[in-house]
Amino acid sequence: MRRYHEIVGDGGSRILEQVAEQRSRIIDGLAGVRHLVAVASGKGGVGKSTLTLHLAGALRARGLRIAILDADFNGPSQARMAGLQGALFVPGSRKVSLPRTSNGIAVFSMGSVIPESEALEFESAAHGESHTWRATREFALLGEILESFEWGALDLLMFDLPPGAERTVQYADFLGPRTSFLLVTIPSEVARGVVARSVAALSKGPNRLLGYVENMSGYYCRDCNAIKPLFVSSEIPRLGIPCLGTVPFDPELARHCDGGMPLAELGETPVHRALDHVAQQLLDNLI
Amino acid sequence: MKFLCVPCDIPMKLQTVGPPERGSLSIVYSCPECGYEMAMLTNAYETQVVQSLGVRIGPEVEAGAASTTGGRCPFPAMIPGNEQRPSSQAGEPIPVRWTAAAEARLANIPEFVRPMARTGIERFAREKGVLEVDEKILDAARDFFGM
Numbered sequence: 001m002r003r004y005h006e007i008v009g010d011g012g013s014r015i016l017e018q019v020a021e022q023r024s025r026i027i028d029g030l031a032g033v034r035h036l037v038a039v040a041s042g043k044g045g046v047g048k049s050t051l052t053l054h055l056a057g058a059l060r061a062r063g064l065r066i067a068i069l070d071a072d073f074n075g076p077s078q079a080r081m082a083g084l085q086g087a088l089f090v091p092g093s094r095k096v097s098l099p100r101t102s103n104g105i106a107v108f109s110m111g112s113v114i115p116e117s118e119a120l121e122f123e124s125a126a127h128g129e130s131h132t133w134r135a136t137r138e139f140a141l142l143g144e145i146l147e148s149f150e151w152g153a154l155d156l157l158m159f160d161l162p163p164g165a166e167r168t169v170q171y172a173d174f175l176g177p178r179t180s181f182l183l184v185t186i187p188s189e190v191a192r193g194v195v196a197r198s199v200a201a202l203s204k205g206p207n208r209l210l211g212y213v214e215n216m217s218g219y220y221c222r223d224c225n226a227i228k229p230l231f232v233s234s235e236i237p238r239l240g241i242p243c244l245g246t247v248p249f250d251p252e253l254a255r256h257c258d259g260g261m262p263l264a265e266l267g268e269t270p271v272h273r274a275l276d277h278v279a280q281q282l283l284d285n286l287i
Numbered sequence: 288m289k290f291l292c293v294p295c296d297i298p299m300k301l302q303t304v305g306p307p308e309r310g311s312l313s314i315v316y317s318c319p320e321c322g323y324e325m326a327m328l329t330n331a332y333e334t335q336v337v338q339s340l341g342v343r344i345g346p347e348v349e350a351g352a353a354s355t356t357g358g359r360c361p362f363p364a365m366i367p368g369n370e371q372r373p374s375s376q377a378g379e380p381i382p383v384r385w386t387a388a389a390e391a392r393l394a395n396i397p398e399f400v401r402p403m404a405r406t407g408i409e410r411f412a413r414e415k416g417v418l419e420v421d422e423k424i425l426d427a428a429r430d431f432f433g434m
Contacts, residue, residue, distance in 0.1 A: 002291055015342050144398075
């Protein structure tokens with residue numbers, strides 16, 4: 001009796017071929033993108049999305065062609081922060097056009113089409129069993145987005161990843177070795193410990209680790225025009241990858257994010273300068 | 288998954304896929320040698336896992352096809368030619384028609400976000416005082432949003 005590998009094809013649906021064709025279409029769709037950078041952490045709430053958007057803004061100000069893919073489908077925040085809530089996805093003759101910020105950054109975010117009062121839901125007949133299929137469905141959706149939208153010629157496509165150390169590695173697997181990783185942490189032992197796990201896991205794969213950013217590294221007091229401590233100072237072990245910079249917390253930056261205002265409107269502050277420094281470090285590391 | 292006709296030692300071919308029913312697909316295979324037929328009846332979990340890959344199930348799946356869903360059963364559009372257009376929303380003020388060319392363009396949008404995109408474009412058309420979405424309206428929307 002013949003065995004599985006002695007039989008060519010599956011007799012009809014060509015499931016494996018369909019999956020391979022999807023991968024091929026993704027590669028084709030990203031052929032014009034020079035650099036793929038995933039902004040990840042493993043830890044939630046460390047400011048990945050804020051840094052993604054504002055690093056994109058700083059790079060855009062240097063004349064680079066930038067797009068952001070908000071891969072956090074369940075907790076999308078780029079649409080709000082980029083001022084693109086309610087923006088349309090408009091189909092062209094071959095691909096779907098991306099909404100752009102006022103400074104020209106193309107952004108895909110589920111937050112553009114799903115109101116914040118609604119959760120992301122996939123229809124299913126396997127009720128109560130979403131743990132068996134949901135991650136697969138989300139990655140399939142990510143693939144559809146990558147192949148369907150018009151990324152065109154870009155210097156940089158930044159992925160704003162969801163939290164979770166294990167998810168970070170899954171995204172590395174899915175996005176492939178072309179994608180470099182920028183990790184984000186904050187000066188707390190708990191956060192640093194989680195991010196260290198992400199570093200350890202990513203280090204086993206082929207993806208390049210560009211370094212990390214220490215976000216919320218003190219806070220910027222506008223009254224004193226000084227950076228003050230935000231976390232209790234302690235000796236926190238380094239992550240074993242380059243630190244591309246530290247960015248203080250700024251309540252005004254948080255207000256800008258909530259209101260969808262671009263970085264340029266923040267004014268010349270230490271936070272602005274810190275973001276600009278990290279953007280330059282990122283660029284230097286990519287070249 | 289592959290099926291083998293053991294007496295003939297020949298791989299079986301997919302013949303038909305029945306309409307999905309409560310998450311179950313009925314997929315009929317036959318042996319090209321002896322004509323023996325068998326059906327694979329999937330349970331909802333099996334169907335869901337395959338559907339999550341974004342593939343279609345059927346004897347003549349075209350290259351580049353992607354799965355779509357809609358209607359009561361989440362799986363009908365796993366089968367080519369079985370896509371359903373979403374019904375209009377209750378309370379929607381004025382129905383908006385789509386030309387065939389505009390519909391064809393809409394199919395470029397991933398199925399998951401397609402209903403939301405359709406709703407947004409129809410809203411844009413109404414705001415422009417237009418009750419038919421054609422390629423001109425789509426181009427106008429692209430220009431309006433600076434794309």
